Amino acid sequence: MSADRPFEAGLRRGAPAGPPPTDSEPALLEQIQAEIATTGPLTFARFMAIALYDPLHGYYRTAAERPGRSGDFLTAPDTHPIFGAAIARQVDEVWRRLGRPAGFVLREYGSGSGTLAATILAGLRSDGSELASSLSYEPIEINEARRRELFERLGPVAREPDRRAPATFQGVVLANEFLDALPVHRLVQLDGRLQELFVAWDAGLSGLVERPGDPSSADLAGRLGRDEVRLAEGQVIEVCLAVEPWLAEVAADLEGGLVLVIDYGHQAPALYDPARTGGTLRAYAGHRAHADPFIAIGRQDLTAHVDLTALEAGAQGHGFDVLGDVSQSEFLVGCGLEELLDRVRSNPATTMEAWLSLRSAVARLLDPAALGGFRAVLLGRGLDPEPPLRGLASRRPTG
Numbered sequence: 001m002s003a004d005r006p007f008e009a010g011l012r013r014g015a016p017a018g019p020p021p022t023d024s025e026p027a028l029l030e031q032i033q034a035e036i037a038t039t040g041p042l043t044f045a046r047f048m049a050i051a052l053y054d055p056l057h058g059y060y061r062t063a064a065e066r067p068g069r070s071g072d073f074l075t076a077p078d079t080h081p082i083f084g085a086a087i088a089r090q091v092d093e094v095w096r097r098l099g100r101p102a103g104f105v106l107r108e109y110g111s112g113s114g115t116l117a118a119t120i121l122a123g124l125r126s127d128g129s130e131l132a133s134s135l136s137y138e139p140i141e142i143n144e145a146r147r148r149e150l151f152e153r154l155g156p157v158a159r160e161p162d163r164r165a166p167a168t169f170q171g172v173v174l175a176n177e178f179l180d181a182l183p184v185h186r187l188v189q190l191d192g193r194l195q196e197l198f199v200a201w202d203a204g205l206s207g208l209v210e211r212p213g214d215p216s217s218a219d220l221a222g223r224l225g226r227d228e229v230r231l232a233e234g235q236v237i238e239v240c241l242a243v244e245p246w247l248a249e250v251a252a253d254l255e256g257g258l259v260l261v262i263d264y265g266h267q268a269p270a271l272y273d274p275a276r277t278g279g280t281l282r283a284y285a286g287h288r289a290h291a292d293p294f295i296a297i298g299r300q301d302l303t304a305h306v307d308l309t310a311l312e313a314g315a316q317g318h319g320f321d322v323l324g325d326v327s328q329s330e331f332l333v334g335c336g337l338e339e340l341l342d343r344v345r346s347n348p349a350t351t352m353e354a355w356l357s358l359r360s361a362v363a364r365l366l367d368p369a370a371l372g373g374f375r376a377v378l379l380g381r382g383l384d385p386e387p388p389l390r391g392l393a394s395r396r397p398t399g
């Protein structure tokens with residue numbers, strides 16, 4: 001991949017605020033070079049883990065703003081509070097369907113500074129839901145600066161997850177744009193064989209390059225075999241093995257309720273379609289997307305689309321029911337987005353400016369070429385699947 005590859009438009013694009021960074025964090029580059037010198041080329045998953053999660057310099061560890069208008073990309077919760085207000089309705093329905101249990105928990109993975117939680121709570125309050133006063137919120141966030149902001153912002157409703165066993169709860173587990181940042185392996189079909197792309201140091205080029213070799217784990221070919229994925233010669237794909245341990249953690253804690261995953265994602269046949277020759281790995285910085293992971297290491301986000309077939313099969317393996325998988329726009333409409341819009345429109349206190357900003361945010365949240373094309377996957381445990389949860393009620397027939 002070349003360092004001068006032109007910057008492309010991206011799904012999470014906001015207004016570019018200046019040229020994106022290209023220089024890598026020197027300490028990370030040194031660490032990667034040293035590790036390659038000691039152990040040989042790294043899997044891409046290891047490279048991505050260093051770039052994103054190194055405790056001192058990883059992209060998700062430092063205090064700089066990541067999502068947000070002055071950060072690198074815009075997520076749905078940053079776009080407008082109406083996103084959280086719609087999700088609040090799904091949370092409230094799950095609480096009711098479980099018989100309005102006391103001690104109901106909303107656990108959010110990758111909570112950032114709590115924008116989604118704050119807007120869900122505001123949505124519950126403005127709907128007059130009794131859950132608003134009894135809900136406990138558990139953020140799971142790797143970034144210390146974001147965690148501090150979150151606890152300050154949300155006050156006593158937010159609490160640390162209880163890590164003592166058994167610490168099971170009834171509630172909703174939310175992961176919005178969380179799974180796409182988990183480290184992925186990169187694979188390529190070469191001369192009719194599945195090979196893994198390792199990250200190596202090229203002394204001549206004085207830079208990182210990808211080198212094919214035998215796969216680092218039999219689970220990679222195992223996954224593709226199970227889902228009957230056939231790759232075309234030269235086709236590059238990403239495979240994430242980290243979703244399964246995440247599901248195991250969630251399954252151990254969630255006694256009853258819903259797991260709601262919202263992310264870029266496709267079922268395996270579409271994700272690994274030979275037409276998608278280069279895979280789905282993207283780097284985001286300064287509201288621009290491109291495909292070169294070897295620039296701006298530690299200063300740009302790295303993501304790959306989620307394999308929904310693997311997510312759903314893994315969830316079933318951990319005892320969840322796959323209740324459904326819809327586009328974000330279907331999910332939001334099912335949750336009552338139009339009614340929420342009407343409420344704002346008919347409120348005499350709504351200014352023209354607020355109304356116009358809401359309308360453009362909703363267009364973005366519903367646009368299949370922007371955030372509306374994300375998938376919402378609903379996994380239930382101990383939840384009656386009928387009638388369908390409201391987030392699934394606007395599902396359009398496929399095929």
Ligand SMILES: C[S@@+](CC[C@H](N)C(=O)[O-])C[C@H]1O[C@@H](n2cnc3c(N)ncnc32)[C@H](O)[C@@H]1O
Binds near residue numbers: 075112141142143
């Ligand atoms: C793309 S942002 C999404 C933030 C928020 N969910 C939203 O939609 O606006 C990903 C968030 O997940 C956090 N994160 C990434 N990997 C994580 C991990 N393994 N454990 C906990 N938090 C993580 C990041 O620090 C960041 O705040």
